Amino acid sequence: MDILLKPFTLLPALDWVAMLLFFGSWVAYALFAKRRAAVQPTVLATTNRWRWHWMLQATKRENRIVDSAVLQSLSASPQFFASTTILIIGGLLAVLGTTDKASELVREIPFAARTSVLVFDLKLVLLTGIFVHAFFRFTWSLRQYSFGAILVAAIPDTKQIATDEERVAFADRAGRVMGLAAETFNDGLRAYYLSFAVVGWFFSPWAFILGTLGVLAVLYRREFQSEVLGALRQGLT
Template identity: 25%
Template sequence: METIIRLFGSWQDFAALLVFLCCWMGYEPVVKRVSQKSGVIFKDLTIVRRAWMKEMVIRSFKLYDSNLIGHGVNSMSFFASANLILIAAVAGAIFTEDLSYTSVHALGIDTSSSALFLMKFGLVIVCLARGLLNFIWALRQTNYAVAAMGAIPENVDEKTGQEFSAAVSDIFEPAMSNFSQGVRGYYFSLAAGAWLFGPLPLAIASVGATILLAWRQSRSQAARGLRRMRELLEDHPYPTRTRPIYDGIVEPEPDTAPQTAATDNQNARSQNV
């Protein structure tokens, strides 16, 4: 206990940090367990994305899919850049020589212990750094998924098409999961920043961020809409259409040669007249 008090200044700070770590690290495992019993965005969106991959495999014109993937890549790049800027800003606040503890204390921030003060800023950087790594890994996995999508053969039977869609989903799904983890890091970075104002604000902000995330996962309008979408997809047999090759039927191309010859003869007669 004496070591904790010497390091953190008080046992309240240590307890608040434990609450934060439990909320931050325990949120996703709890959501995954809850999603097995009731509908949440995490589970519903997985089913929706897998349905998308099944449709993508049989879609001849994939410009629609490439636009959606491009939107996801742009979002990941934006958040990764924003994370990097925030990390640089917080690190600059820590390592700048002009940092005035008197000015910071005027904002209501506890500066009684310089080590604890730097530790609070360090926690914010750790949250942002983990989010940055999540975004980078999500971007790399999305690039892998794009390569896999481009390698899908044009003419495949139904069983092979389902196998290809499952393989692409296994690459694409972790990318989206890491993207969600990176976005979630912003919530807990704000909660970590509350530690600057004391242990109680840190504990309240940590629990509040967890409750807000849980509500958005299960009770928000988007969650209800995705749950309804999942139910429709489960009731609807997809892929919605099949190529003729699936049934062993290849539609012949229309023979336009006789029509072209007749048109040329008619034009020749008109010129002679």
């Protein structure tokens, strides 16, 4: 029994509370945002409706160079973040190899928590895991945008689409793929935001807790109450 409980003694109780709050809030907010979008439109849900209109209009255009250019622009964002994330992960792994010097440097910062090297390593591992998760989300988003590009390239000629039902069916299918790509990219960005809360843990568990709550407040405001949301909702039926 003592062996099973020994890992829990590595951190003070407040640190465990901060970690549970962090992961619990992350999962809870993701579920809340997904379900709340059915009642109160979010930026993601609203832009998904514009993506549907975009795909519907693409079926009516003979020249789809503009659509290809927009798709290339959209896929550039997850590609940039995926490349950046790899650099961040490499930097964090390099710090893990020199934790003695890094932990000494953190101790010299005013108000920073005095912890052992093992606990410092744990914080770095958590931060690295978050960016690994973000990397997988960004790369999956990039692949989904490539699937969307294939769908756009496969749109039949405007003269070959006989009915409006066929246009709507294609818009539903292609718009769904584009929406999933955007949703996956949003998950990666959310991980980036929450990583700043983990940085607060190097100072104190209270900073970790306050950082988690602060990041969630920012995410909620931007997804549900931002000015850009009101602008995007204009013109939608």
